[in-house]
Amino acid sequence: MIRIDSVTKRYPDGTVAVDRLSLEIPDRSITVLVGPSGCGKTTTLRMINRMVEPTEGTILLDGEDSRRQPVTTLRRSMGYVIQNAGLFQHRTIVDNIATVPRLLGWGRQRARERAAELMERVGLDPSLAKRYPYQLSGGQQQRVGVARALAADPPVLLMDEPFSAVDPVVRKGLQAELLRIQDELGKTIVFVTHDIDEAITLGTMVAVLREGGRLAQYAPPADLLSNPADGFVEDFLGADRGIRRLSFFPSDALELTTDAVIPADATAARIAAVEAPHLLVTDADGRPLGWAAREELTAGDLRTDRLLPYGRPFVPGADSLRVALDCAVLSPVGRAVAVDGHGRVTGVVSQQTIGEAVRAAHTAGRADEQKVAG
């Protein structure tokens, strides 16, 4: 465990970048430092690997003062990833990744084999190995940065806004990839970002810092959203924190209805029996085709080419309440379509039903907090 113990950093010009910060960073999980520009995130991160020395306070690694070991040894045991990857432009991709193993005295062959292994792990095509950084896209460079940090299998990974220089689509991909890699490797990751969405997506714990390097709140993302410590945190979370919080509630408790779901070859009697104003028509395998308005239907006249689009379906259990709500909001008839893992319809759910589930979830959340507080 990394323990930051009332650490202060005052730069020579008098700037207090970090002010009596204390954090316990749990092992094998992602801890995110988030906050506005200049609030001391980079400084905090760099104090962990001693690129910046604290003015006051100590940083303990598994209970031992980080100053007890030689600084280069310390750094080689911590992977470091930065914005724009900071790749060595004069070295090939494979040699970039092999850097720390080589510093640790591995043979060239073994280091290169390890590098090739890591390229695969972070999703880089082996054909890129002999290229130079300028021949890679920003997203690929960022993957190389991650691979390079992982090369010597360090227990700790420090990441300073690693994905902020790539476009949103690539960033989403890189975030998903990081979570997947973390599932496999279980590193202790300290991740700096100024993007609260990224913090909530990635963090097991999120530390919100405010100007002047003071800690505003340190909590799991769901708690942060439900219970911001003060106005600053609330503002920082943004206007839609209630909706965002729904990401943390599962959608499998939603009550699905199936009476408005009919196969394309349904009989007139079956159609007439439906009370809802819209029917979801499915194909022979049970996959959704689209919505039909009931009053426009006459028996035996189910025109599948005139259906309204069914929008994006959600998978109860796999998707959150937020996704379900989003599907319902986007649906032309105000109902979200639920499917199983194979894309077969398991039912539909109205905005109203989702709204009730949201209220129930929030109430349950508050009850939990009261229990904790009491």
Added chain:
Amino acid sequence: MTGFFDIPSDLQHSWAGLIGLHLREALLPVAAGLLLALPIAQLCGRFRWLYPPVLGLTTVLYAVPSLAFFVVLIDYTGQTELTVMIPLALYSLVVLVPAIVDGVRSVPDETLAAATAMGFGSVRRYLQVQLPIAAPAVIAGLRVATASSISLVGVGALIGNQGALGNLLAAAQKYDRPELAVNAVVTMAVLAILCDVLLVALRVLLTPWMPRGGTRLKPAARRAEITPEGAVR
């Protein structure tokens, strides 16, 4: 009839011999200048306040006429090649020191931070990261220093015929053979161009990691990822 390449015997060298001598007197000082400039530039990088006075000093040295240097040095080193080469080495500093300092400073902060974070010590970081990335700038400096050194060697003719090809200029006057002067100028120009070509070749060899103008590798490399036929290429 004496020909273009017939060198008066008092010069004690054939034409080829003069070329060898000229190259030695021109290039050794540049090499010595480089060896001197590296630690000076390193110090200037470490202590930033040192850079402006060092630049000032090299500029002042460059402004001292070579003749003045010869007069001072001749008491210590006599009428030898060394007397010619010492000023040339000092002159080369005026381009080499800034070339190295600027080259090393051009290394992006992120690259430096990454190197430090990965556990490079400062010596290793200088040798393995900063200098290689500064190589193109250093070689650009070497090109200027080399060309100027090749032309300046000729001044050595003033002290006991130590000017190599430059001696031909004096001989041209003495024997009233203007073709010797033409020979000297053309040969020096050709030598300068050849050395420059070699330095450019060296840079190309040392920097496979630089985007090359013209070939525009980047878009091609990107395309290669998308199109299947590109991936085969």
